[in-house]
Amino acid sequence: MSVESAPAPLSRVGNSNDQARRHNLSTILTLLHHGGSQTRAGLTRATGLNRSTIAALVAELAELGLVYETQQTDPGTVGRPSPFVHLTDRMLAVAVNPDLDAVTIGLVGLGGRVHSRVRHETPAAPGVAETIDIVTREVDALRAGLDDDQRIVGVGLAVPGLVRTSDGVVTLAPHLLWNDEPLAEPVAARVGIPALAANDAQLGLLAESLFGAGRGVDDIVYLNGSTSGIGGSVLVAGRTLQGSRGYAGELGHTLVNSNGVTCFCGKTGCLETEVSVGRLLEVLGVDPVDGDEFDRMLGETVDDAVRAEIDRQLDVLGVALGNFVAIFNPSSIILGGFLGSLFAANPARLQEGIRRASFGTLGEQVTVERAQLRTRLLMVGAAELAFGPMLADPAGVLGP
Amino acid sequence: MSVESAPAPLSRVGNSNDQARRHNLSTILTLLHHGGSQTRAGLTRATGLNRSTIAALVAELAELGLVYETQQTDPGTVGRPSPFVHLTDRMLAVAVNPDLDAVTIGLVGLGGRVHSRVRHETPAAPGVAETIDIVTREVDALRAGLDDDQRIVGVGLAVPGLVRTSDGVVTLAPHLLWNDEPLAEPVAARVGIPALAANDAQLGLLAESLFGAGRGVDDIVYLNGSTSGIGGSVLVAGRTLQGSRGYAGELGHTLVNSNGVTCFCGKTGCLETEVSVGRLLEVLGVDPVDGDEFDRMLGETVDDAVRAEIDRQLDVLGVALGNFVAIFNPSSIILGGFLGSLFAANPARLQEGIRRASFGTLGEQVTVERAQLRTRLLMVGAAELAFGPMLADPAGVLGP
């Protein structure tokens, strides 16, 4: 025998010497990515590491092309001025969001900066093969426009459906009519860049928690309402709730009304069927409109039927959120899409509904907010997914 | 000015050199605690660390009085036999569980071994002061019975109610009539040993996940039914769901029936009001009985009214669990207390109910199990809480 099958290191629980180095590099890069430019002295304070250590780590990040330093123009304090550390624009991620009528593709830099965005309209819901074609063409075009020193480090795909994150297979995307379709792997193979896929609501929450309404908060319940239904995700102790296979967070398919109608998922009285943009458009008597216009219509309506429907939906939403408060005890609830509009139309009513439907006084301790990132949301979220490996181990991914 | 306020190290994000050592010590101790005795070679494989490193770490744990080694009696394989590493019985935790009619106190060793257990009956629900008195007396008695080299490293309190884990204040324990009562801190002060408090369901899940039905599983929904209601907790990626203040997991107070009755918590149609041991005892026409007897009565009944009530409760429970499956995508559901009896009376019906009430096919991928630890449950769980700091940093807690 020559080469035996590998002895299988089982699990890598222990900590070794250079893992500490990797961890520290990752910590600093992540700090800059999520917190913006800082002085080296600031990094020293934030990490608790030694000045000399920070200097060495920043130098390594600079060598990897991830950061550069500038002199402070106006220190404002005594002492030797500490140089600012900025992220470069050299490392980029491609963000992809296939949806009902279009595939949106963006180029995103570190720090959540969206460099460009293209919306590829499709006559019908795009198929997997079609999506992969569009992504391939678009990435080629993007690559052609890059500077010599720029580099796309990954592709992130935000998919409206159940996604097995481990291997990037879309288990079920009902509105796209996808069923057990491998996505991340073929994309990676075609474009020659690592690709990862995840549920759109999970990535939306990730984006809001890092760059939007949820900055600095570790426990968040996030609900996003779109024409295709209500997607949800939960931040638990700073990490998105994944579940055993990445399918967690189907908050739109929890019970809110035992007397409700049957949902396409087979259950009865789901939040998604009771609270829907379709019912609102119906009483408003209009066709789908864009977000700002919808906001205005809900806010300024004087029609009693409309107001009644708004209040009914807010009350149902309050019941659902009350349950989530009892389950998750979040410090913040973030509402996106039309749920944000609904909330803005009568914030007090929703807050009172949550308070009433929560266990004990838990409902009084939670803040309800509207999502902030709007159109950037899924671009930033999908990019975060693509940047993930690099953020976790900068030297390992970019190095030799 | 002489002494300025401390410069505040903000957060300790960075990794330093001896933190690696602590982490490795913690890893090995935890491995033994949760996995039982192992050979040094086994630890090498499990951690991926070097032989020589393991030898040094085990030697340090031995010096701390935590482990000892024995020769393998019958190796059974080629090669130099690796010594077994066992946990000593020198480090002990006191587990406390105040409940409706008694305070139970136990002495628990590493590895989940319950050395002794005392049940202090009380005429009514014990007050906080009374509980602290009982604990103080009992700990003194336990200390008197210890060998010279034995040591109680902590007190863990499992409380049926909302507990702010950070400072051990019981915010609300409705059945004990406790309201915003400091508990862990006064206990620690009185007995002179660090004390921590947490919700009983959270600790029950912790115990089952480490030593019972949930071994090796990272995503679990746990429900425990008792005469005072239904408590729940969730294991998310191997960690118990805490929420922003430690109040997460009130699964008994989620909506299962919009047409239901009003719960003491103020809401309507809570799981806890629809599924209750009281309703079962009513149709059975008996007074409260112990677990095994209750099991037998449910399993062997031929009374149609009883069977109907069992099925009704199972169906309601299925709806609740279906929601939890959509929310958490667990790989396992564990049922304790009378919910375990209910499940055992007709497992197929509950499983079918969960499947029906789950989103898509998620309900088919989850296994439903009955809790295993029974009377040891809260002793082991509370001890785990008490052992926590030592497991996380053995040298820091036991060393100088």
Add this chain to the structure above:
DNA sequence: GGTGAATTGTTGCTGTCGAAAACATATCAG
């Protein structure tokens, strides 16, 4: 029973990393 292969403990050495200290540099306050 003797021999070789396999596995693991033991010992001493090495490389790496972060901390600490000493020195250099840059800013502000007066």
Add this chain to the structure above:
DNA sequence: CTGATATGTTTTCGACAGCAACAATTCACC
């Protein structure tokens, strides 16, 4: 211009995990 303050820079040092060489012990096979 001087002193205080804060931070970068350089060098030294200690700790720790990895590694290699050697020793110990068992099994399998003849």
